[in-house]
Amino acid sequence: MRATYIQDVQQWxxxxxxxxxxxxxxxxxxxxxxxxxxxxxxxFEYARIEYLKALGFQSLSESKGMNMLIVADIQCDYLKEAFFDEILTVFVKTASIGTSSMDLHYLVKNAKEEICYTGRGTLVQLSSETGKGVPILDEQKKILLGK
Known part of the structure; x- marks a missing residue:
């Protein structure tokens, strides 16, 4: 695998x-x-939203004010083609958390469990009032890290 964000594929x-x-x-x-x-x-977007909803992250950040998550960068590595009507499983995990940003990783497999796509992207938590970065709170970090 050629993705620089993946050191050991099985572990990842x-x-x-x-x-x-x-x-x-x-x-x-x-x-x-x-x-x-x-x-x-x-x-990736659909899975990211479902992931954050499942964690309860969205409701927590909204309850702390008018904060929003913005995609700062995103990339995809294409490994295998997928076709019309296939069912794909999209996986998401939190790879790292910074002061006001987080790096999410993505994995997409087909029904044969073959890896079709991998990806990563940075989300930044911003204030909708100021447009500036807002720190990710400790309680939000715990949610993102599954603690």
């Missing part, structure tokens, strides 16, 4: 505890019948 894969499924829609495919490369980011 074993660290995922959350997943959700997506079914590839026809509109997400290109003229060759496989998932358009831009659509994978939509799968």
């Amino acid at each position: 894969v074993a660290g995922f505890n959350f997943s959700t499924e997506v079914q590839v829609r026809f509109s997400e495919t290109d003229m060759y019948g496989h998932v358009n490369n831009t659509k994978v980011f939509t799968y």
Whole structure:
């Protein structure tokens, strides 16, 4: 695997505890019948939202004021094609937490358990009033780290 954010693939894969499924829609495919490369980011977004909801992170940050999570950067490594009507399992985990940011990792497998895509992205918690970074609270860090 060529992704610089993955040191040991087996260990990295074993660290995922959350997943959700997506079914590839026809509109997400290109003229060759496989998932358009831009659509994978939509799968990451869907899984990220479900992950944060499952953790209760969104409701906590909203209760502390008008904070929002913004994608600062995101990347994807394409390893295997996926096709119309396939069911994909999208995994998400918190890889690291900074002062006002967090790095999430993504893994997408097909029904044969083959890795189709891997990815990572940084989210920054911002104040909707000032547009500046807002520290991630200790209680939020505990939620993100599953403690």
